[in-house]
Amino acid sequence: xxxTNLNAFYDKSHILHGVNLSIGTGEIVAxxxxxxxGRSTLAKAxxxxxxxxxxVQWRGVNVLGHAPFQMAxxxxxxxxxxxxxxxxxxxxxxxxxxxxxxxxxxxxxxEDMYNLFPRLRERANTEAGVLSGGEQQMxxxxxxxxxxxxxxxxxxxxxxxxxxxxxxxxxYLKMLKSKGVSVLLIEQKLTIAMDISDRxxxxxxxxxxxxxxxxxxxxxxxxxxxxxxxNG
Numbered sequence: 001x002x003x004t005n006l007n008a009f010y011d012k013s014h015i016l017h018g019v020n021l022s023i024g025t026g027e028i029v030a031x032x033x034x035x036x037x038g039r040s041t042l043a044k045a046x047x048x049x050x051x052x053x054x055x056v057q058w059r060g061v062n063v064l065g066h067a068p069f070q071m072a073x074x075x076x077x078x079x080x081x082x083x084x085x086x087x088x089x090x091x092x093x094x095x096x097x098x099x100x101x102x103x104x105x106x107x108x109x110x111e112d113m114y115n116l117f118p119r120l121r122e123r124a125n126t127e128a129g130v131l132s133g134g135e136q137q138m139x140x141x142x143x144x145x146x147x148x149x150x151x152x153x154x155x156x157x158x159x160x161x162x163x164x165x166x167x168x169x170x171x172y173l174k175m176l177k178s179k180g181v182s183v184l185l186i187e188q189k190l191t192i193a194m195d196i197s198d199r200x201x202x203x204x205x206x207x208x209x210x211x212x213x214x215x216x217x218x219x220x221x222x223x224x225x226x227x228x229x230x231n232g
Contacts, residue, residue: 001046001076001151001182006054006064008038008045008206015041016052017206023151026180028173030193030214032228033203039186040081042203043153046184047071047078058151077149081156081186083140087129091120094128094139098146106148107179113142116172134165141172151182158189170196190228194218202227 001023008016016038023029031039045052047068056064058074068078086094095113099106114121117138123131128139137157144152154173158166166189173196176183187193193200194214202210202217204227210220217223 001184002055002057003042003046004055004057006042006045006052006056008041008050008052010041010050015050015206016045018054019203019206019208021201021208021211023182023184024198025150025182026177027199028177028183028185028197030185030187030197030200031203032187032190032193032200033209034228035188037203037227038206039203040155041206043078043080043155043184043186046153047076072147072149075148075150077144077147077152079140079144079152079154079157081159083136085128085131085136085139085143087127089128090125091128091131091139092124094143095120095146098143106146108145108148113146116175117142117168134161137161137165137169141169145176149181151184152176153184153186155186156188157185158187158192166192190224 003019003021006016006019019042033039041050044050046056048066048071049068052064054064055062063071063074095110119135120138120142123135131139157169170192173183185193185197197214200214200217201208202223209227210223
């Protein structure tokens with residue numbers, strides 16, 4: 001996916017200012033920045049959830065402005081920070097809703113999801129609304145994967161999770177990479193982002209302030225201090 005000169009707006013508020021970013025096949029790109037920097041707005045603009053101008057090239061087509069269901073059909077999945085599970089449906093029913101049967105034979109099965117997160121197997125017949133936060137995160141990650149996407153945009157997947165669950169989510173992301181699935185990871189935790197990503201982009205005030213490898217970011221104390229660290 002190639003994002004070019006992307007501007008996004010909430011009513012009259014101009015949030016993104018000419019963002020340029022690319023995510024290659026099988027690549028994990030971590031999008032870092034403080035709250036309010038525009039990271040979540042970028043995800044919503046890609047998915048057609050906010051008004052935006054510019055270009056989002058996917059498979060050679062400018063898909064900017066396509067509805068979320070059209071993006072999903074095109075192979076782009078979105079895991080919002082709010083998770084958005086269906087609370088009155090069981091775990092298994094939530095996973096079933098994620099399937100897209102009109103396309104090729106999917107790469108992922110229920111069994112794959114249960115092997116990835118065994119806790120979901122135990123809770124397969126439980127209503128999703130009574131799951132813990134970590135279990136709900138596992139479910140929404142797997143539901144997105146059941147649609148057999150080529151790119152997953154994931155917003156703050158480790159927020160509020162116990163360290164053990166964070167490790168499981170990191171394993172999930174590494175597995176996606178090994179299967180050739182591209183990931184745009186919006187993350188606050190610098191450690192996990194630096195550990196699993198191929199490239200990192202740092203946002204500030206609706207712009208990309210830095211883009212490079214994790215190793216390059218480690219050498220840029222100025223970038224980390226200005227755009228990432230919490231100032232006392």
